[in-house]
Amino acid sequence: MSIKLAVLSILGRKPSSGYDIKKTMQRSPYMPWSGNNNQIYKALVELSDDGLVSGETLHREGSPSKKVYTLTAEGRNELNDLASRPPEPPEFKKPFLLQLASADALSDGELLALVDAYENEVRLQLAYHEGLMRRMESRGDEHEGEEEEAEEETPGDRRALLLKLVYENLVSSIESELEWTERLRSALKKPERREHE
Amino acid sequence: MSIKLAVLSILGRKPSSGYDIKKTMQRSPYMPWSGNNNQIYKALVELSDDGLVSGETLHREGSPSKKVYTLTAEGRNELNDLASRPPEPPEFKKPFLLQLASADALSDGELLALVDAYENEVRLQLAYHEGLMRRMESRGDEHEGEEEEAEEETPGDRRALLLKLVYENLVSSIESELEWTERLRSALKKPERREHE
DNA sequence: CGACTCATGTAATATGTTACATGATTAA
């Protein structure tokens, strides 16, 4: 799964400039890219070379020009392929686990402090994602464009349901992490009592 | 958190060659690196230049020579620093979520098939991690070395407890993902009944 | 005037993967 597919997916929603795409990526936590210029503008050039998107420069008065990219028919096909491609498994990247596994030289107090610090980080993440989710549920998310084209094939409700489930996934992953920190803490508090359970 | 810290952490356990480190990384899913040569041998050279490790070539008869690296005192300090460094939040990289979010053009049947395929992938992951965990609990994990040096500072039980908790984390993350697929499936099966709950 | 957002791009660097090259030993 490369960043090009993420770009196609965004353009499948509505035609956008590089800058728009960057913004969308940055507030879509289910896209595992940071949304930096270098990749996006490069991806757009390549997609354009491959004939999957076409860009048109909009000269506007009173604000800077933008290059708006649209999916071509080919690009639309590619996007439909994407949807039915065999799914990749999730990846959990948790440097904290390495830290924990290397922490046997720490005192109990230091260890518990470390766990507290981690839990704080995770709580911050949770608050952030819950915020995004609420914002998406109240406003229509990714709907803020001015060009209100009539939606063609999809009921729209389906789309909203799927998006909601995506955010639920992220939130529940984070909650599961918090539950684990609880278990971790209690395992550390009653030390060495496991042998006859 | 760079790969160098992972290398330090492994060498903190016991002196190892590049090849040993590679193997250890590959079977330690809490280390978010694939364990490829290029990075490891490069990291070892750099750590050596920085004076954190020192390598000694062992010429053995009947098997290829190996370069065994050991932590220096400086390296040991660096490793202790690592343990008390402010923890980074977890990152969840789930390309499937992007796929889902772009899948509103699919029929219900296709969508459910996609979910099934994803669930299969996740189950495979679960089985793999549970296998690792069982293997670690029966044998002592990372204990298979021939050189049985008396452990110096740590009780060892602490270490085993921490490792067990680390594996529990991974397993419960995957289980949480499976629970979500269940919710996903049932949300897709009773479509559009959410409005008055 | 200064900071911020909009907007497009490039340069330098860091990180990661796959494949290649070499050579010894072990097990089928």
Place this chain on the structure above:
DNA sequence: TTAATCATGTAACATATTACATGAGTCG
């Protein structure tokens, strides 16, 4: 003898991050 494992390394490429460069418009 052929494949697998042990063992060290390099080359080419793919991906990602940070910072830089430029310029217009908006808000305080």
